[in-house]
Amino acid sequence: MATTRPFSYNPTSASITGTTNVGTLCIGVSALNYSANPGGLTWWMGPDEDNSYVIAKDVSTSDFPTPVGNVGNVQFWRCANNDNSFRELVGIISGSPKDSVLAATGWLSSNNYWTNYTNITSVTFSQPFVQGTAPTTTVETAWNTFRASLTGSYTQFVVSNSLGFSLTVSDPTGVQTLANALRNATVTGVTINSVSWRIGTGCGSPKIGGVAVEFSNISSCSAGSTIAFRPMINNLNWGGMGTGSTVNQASQTMTLTFS
Amino acid sequence: METYRIIDLRVTPNEVVPGKESVTLEEGVLWIDENGGDCPLCDYTLLINDI
Numbered sequence: 372m373a374t375t376r377p378f379s380y381n382p383t384s385a386s387i388t389g390t391t392n393v394g395t396l397c398i399g400v401s402a403l404n405y406s407a408n409p410g411g412l413t414w415w416m417g418p419d420e421d422n423s424y425v426i427a428k429d430v431s432t433s434d435f436p437t438p439v440g441n442v443g444n445v446q447f448w449r450c451a452n453n454d455n456s457f458r459e460l461v462g463i464i465s466g467s468p469k470d471s472v473l474a475a476t477g478w479l480s481s482n483n484y485w486t487n488y489t490n491i492t493s494v495t496f497s498q499p500f501v502q503g504t505a506p507t508t509t510v511e512t513a514w515n516t517f518r519a520s521l522t523g524s525y526t527q528f529v530v531s532n533s534l535g536f537s538l539t540v541s542d543p544t545g546v547q548t549l550a551n552a553l554r555n556a557t558v559t560g561v562t563i564n565s566v567s568w569r570i571g572t573g574c575g576s577p578k579i580g581g582v583a584v585e586f587s588n589i590s591s592c593s594a595g596s597t598i599a600f601r602p603m604i605n606n607l608n609w610g611g612m613g614t615g616s617t618v619n620q621a622s623q624t625m626t627l628t629f630s
Numbered sequence: 631m632e633t634y635r636i637i638d639l640r641v642t643p644n645e646v647v648p649g650k651e652s653v654t655l656e657e658g659v660l661w662i663d664e665n666g667g668d669c670p671l672c673d674y675t676l677l678i679n680d681i
Contacts, residue, residue: 594666
């Protein structure tokens with residue numbers, strides 16, 4: 372028996388009972404009568420997921436070709452259920468090769484794509500950075516939730532954003548040291564492939580209180596960092612990557628995944 | 631070349647640091663790290679100047 376689920380474009384990201392949202396893509400979770408347009412949306416069944424990895428994305432213009440005309444509000448991709456096929460498929464969708472499954476899933480997450488890929492145990496922080504704006508309490512809370520979840524064994528992390536930047540860092544010892552330091556709020560420095568990665572605890576005063584734990588390259592609380600996650604600094608310099616100094620970075624969704 | 635101004639985040643409303651109305655990105659980054667004390671990014675930031 373085929374495994375499928377329904378999808379729709381949800382332009383307001385409104386919460387609809389029995390469904391979940393990835394950005395403005397809405398995915399049916401509970402057994403509803405989707406032909407009755409729950410949430411006022413038009414729903415489309417996804418492809419068969421048996422022995423396949425499936426990726427889905429909403430089409431905001433609602434003109435994707437379908438058997439009943441150019442009216443589709445979602446788009447699907449499918450490949451064999453192995454890591455290489457999945458990486459290659461995400462490389463095609465994104466327009467840039469993905470050198471690891473983590474890089475692939477990180478790109479999908481940063482760009483609000485849905486996938487049924489679940490074969491890795493990973494922990495992800497992914498939040499919007501708005502240029503010139505201090506982080507919200509939602510972002511700060513998400514950061515602490517992410518840190519507290521780093522309880523496993525990790526050999527690599529991926530930093531990526533929605534502007535096309537992605538970096539995979541692999542090192543069994545160094546990555547585990549950084550994950551533990553993030554979880555425990557311990558000042559730490561690890562050099563991997565000649566790049567210094569830092570966990571700092573003294574950069575700003577969080578809106579929600581607690582310790583201002585940060586993750587960056589080069590140096591803690593430094594304008595010289597070119598990759599930084601500093602959601603606790605409580606001002607506009609809280610992060611970014613890909614274009615030089617991490618001050619006044621462009622708006623982007625920032626994603627950090629340990630696996 | 632793009633120029634930046636260094637903003638003092640410790641005052642409200644934020645003010646341009648005197649003499650730092652037009653610096654390069656590299657000059658601004660260096661100045662902030664050297665003059666920001668224990669929390670350089672808590673004290674200062676860079677904003678790009680309009681053309």
